[in-house]
Amino acid sequence: MSGRRLGRWVAAVPxxxxxxxxxxxMVFTVNVAMKTRREYILDRFSPASSLQMNNISEAWNSxxxxxxxxxxxxxxxxxVILLLLIGSMAGFALSQLRFRGSKLxxxxxxAALFVPFQVIMVPLARVMADTxxxxxxxxxxLAYVAQFLPFTVFLMTSHYRTIPAEIIHAARIDGNTTYGVYRRIMIPLGAPALLSVGILDTLFCWNDVLIALVMMPSAEHRTLMIGVTSLRGQYSDDIPTFASGVLIAAIPVLLLYLFLQRQIADGVTAGSTKG
Known part of the structure; x- marks a missing residue:
């Protein structure tokens, strides 16, 4: 076996x-969601005998x-809309505009990227309660924006720094104001990064449990992930229904990735080269 072929196998197997x-x-969750309670108790790993949507309907309606x-x-x-709007503006300002204290x-x-939510959870809850x-x-x-804005600003700043300053100077010579440069130059050039960051922010917010649990104590305003976690206690003896709830929560994220995987890859690599 040649060295090149061996190298391919070494990379392919892991x-x-x-x-x-x-x-x-995901396959296991789909299989369990298609089973009846009796089938799951008898053999949780065997394939479902038929495709049944009763569990999904039960989780969705009841x-x-x-x-x-x-x-x-x-x-x-x-x-996500607020994160992209504020993050892109802040990224433009920090990367292309020179003002005192920008580096600081x-x-x-x-530094805010390294502060976990658990550290600010109690002060945030008190401020939100007082207001x-x-x-x-x-x-x-607002809690989501505060938590995920540093990540958004960091990525947008990193991407906008790859845009040559000559483009900004040429736009100003053409008579564009700072807002005009942002709207006509930075947004179009930053579209791949905005899409990538928007998808990541969507995943962060969609999958969150802790922040939503602190901010939304009532059952009426629960988010989907809190509803899924509550299913575990309510249907502890009905795992197929619980698996159906997990499937409902996972399908939107899975579809988002399947349809936008190329855009995600383009957005991730958009700021990797300069010029």
């Missing part, structure tokens, strides 16, 4: 094992997953 370890949990799904869509959409501000944003934002959509949206 990657195949990694792919299998990633795909198997448990209130439809309401939780709508809550998540509203909150995540608003949070960027270092502060980098009447606990158990409200705007309160959860």
């Amino acid at each position: 990657m195949a094992a990694l792919a299998l370890a990633t795909i198997y949990p 448990v209130g997953m439809a309401r939780y799904f709508a809550n998540s869509v509203i909150v995540v959409a608003c949070a 501000l960027f270092l502060g944003i980098l 009447g934002l606990i158990d409200t959509y705007p309160g959860l949206v």
